[in-house]
Amino acid sequence: MSRSPATLAPEASPGTFRPHLVQTSAHTWVCVGEDVSNIGMIKGKDGIVIIDTGMFPECAARALAAFRSVAPAADYPIRAVIYTHGHGDHTGGSPIFCAESPRPEIWAKANFGAEASSFEHAGLMPLFRDRDAGQGGFLLPPEKRIGNGIAPARISAFGSAVYEDETCAVPPDHFFNTVSTLLSIAGLELWLLSTPGETADALSVWFPEEKVLFCGDVLCRSFPDIYPVRGAGNRDIPSWCSSLKLIAALNSEALIPGHTDPFLGMEQTHEVLCRYREAMEYVHDRTIAGMNEGKTPDQLVEEVRLPEHLARLEYLGEYRGNVAWTVRSIFNQYVGWFDGNPLHLYSDFTNVEEARRMIDLAGGQDALLKSARTALERNDAAWAARLADHLLAVDPDKADYLLLKADALEVLGENMRTATGRNFTLTAAQKLREKVLKRGK
Numbered sequence: 001m002s003r004s005p006a007t008l009a010p011e012a013s014p015g016t017f018r019p020h021l022v023q024t025s026a027h028t029w030v031c032v033g034e035d036v037s038n039i040g041m042i043k044g045k046d047g048i049v050i051i052d053t054g055m056f057p058e059c060a061a062r063a064l065a066a067f068r069s070v071a072p073a074a075d076y077p078i079r080a081v082i083y084t085h086g087h088g089d090h091t092g093g094s095p096i097f098c099a100e101s102p103r104p105e106i107w108a109k110a111n112f113g114a115e116a117s118s119f120e121h122a123g124l125m126p127l128f129r130d131r132d133a134g135q136g137g138f139l140l141p142p143e144k145r146i147g148n149g150i151a152p153a154r155i156s157a158f159g160s161a162v163y164e165d166e167t168c169a170v171p172p173d174h175f176f177n178t179v180s181t182l183l184s185i186a187g188l189e190l191w192l193l194s195t196p197g198e199t200a201d202a203l204s205v206w207f208p209e210e211k212v213l214f215c216g217d218v219l220c221r222s223f224p225d226i227y228p229v230r231g232a233g234n235r236d237i238p239s240w241c242s243s244l245k246l247i248a249a250l251n252s253e254a255l256i257p258g259h260t261d262p263f264l265g266m267e268q269t270h271e272v273l274c275r276y277r278e279a280m281e282y283v284h285d286r287t288i289a290g291m292n293e294g295k296t297p298d299q300l301v302e303e304v305r306l307p308e309h310l311a312r313l314e315y316l317g318e319y320r321g322n323v324a325w326t327v328r329s330i331f332n333q334y335v336g337w338f339d340g341n342p343l344h345l346y347s348d349f350t351n352v353e354e355a356r357r358m359i360d361l362a363g364g365q366d367a368l369l370k371s372a373r374t375a376l377e378r379n380d381a382a383w384a385a386r387l388a389d390h391l392l393a394v395d396p397d398k399a400d401y402l403l404l405k406a407d408a409l410e411v412l413g414e415n416m417r418t419a420t421g422r423n424f425t426l427t428a429a430q431k432l433r434e435k436v437l438k439r440g441k
């Protein structure tokens, strides 16, 4: 499978896909690219503190070995593990760090795991697992898994089909539910700051003595993941921007994200935090302005783009988050599903009925199939997929239609820059091919 320039770009992003240890100040380090999330470490007088644990114990073990080269176990036991939020890629490696005796304190915000709980309470875990596997590319063969945009694709001892809730994270045993709290441990004074954004349970760790900030997934080297294709409740941009403003005011010398390489130097960290917030506010405000002009989500995704001075910044590339999906998400957050077109208040035309009439207009199924194949030959894959949908609406099991849609999705996925969308699209293509194979047996 050839890789397009679009998918090679995030793969080549410096530092993201290569395991390496970065010293970010006299007493702080971060292990990047070893696991799905970064694993941070602060060395105190008589112990170390770990910030996030990665997803897989075998990766966490390699990160710990790297930390031990600068903080030997005999002198620096692990005193605390801090989870920046509840996602499995930040917590699943915890058994490696919690195995020592005495067990370290495990810190998190009081609403730890809020996002996953909402799916669980609604009984939506089957859908969540399916879509999460799709966006993570868990079901794709290794040669097609080129990462998730901000981290390498890792395949654990469990195999590739790992879901967040199947990791064996050690649950937190110390919580805070205020705006901030001071944690004195291992001879260190650390501030835990509530910084909701990607998730409501997000916290940042501020080490004022060396002006180092571990910000979890509040920021990384990608346009923010405001709408994940697996689905999520509202990721509120105004709250997220407030968190960015709060941490920008700290004037940190090192900014360590939950994924991708750190930013070093006060000027750079301040610039990055301000530009990141500017990008989010721009998309939010332009969407709201367009909504007030009566525009639909379809119209808005054609219009709202990052301005040039933001779009060219490497850390705002759409590797993981996507501007168009964000626009739709903002629309939905404020006014829900109704796009303002009164036709959508009626259920007279189901997909099947509309497809029948489109096929009639085109001169029958064979004529439409021919048009779709021609579109694909001309590299108009999105149109080919759209036509294939009409054919599949009336004959969902026909191999020719299933394979046509699979071929079109394959082209779309290979050219999608946002890795989660790429993974989801290629997985959907694979499922269509599997359906044909099963039926052929």
Ligand SMILES: [Zn+2]
Pocket: 037, 087, 089, 090, 217, 258, 259
């Ligand atoms: Zn993350």
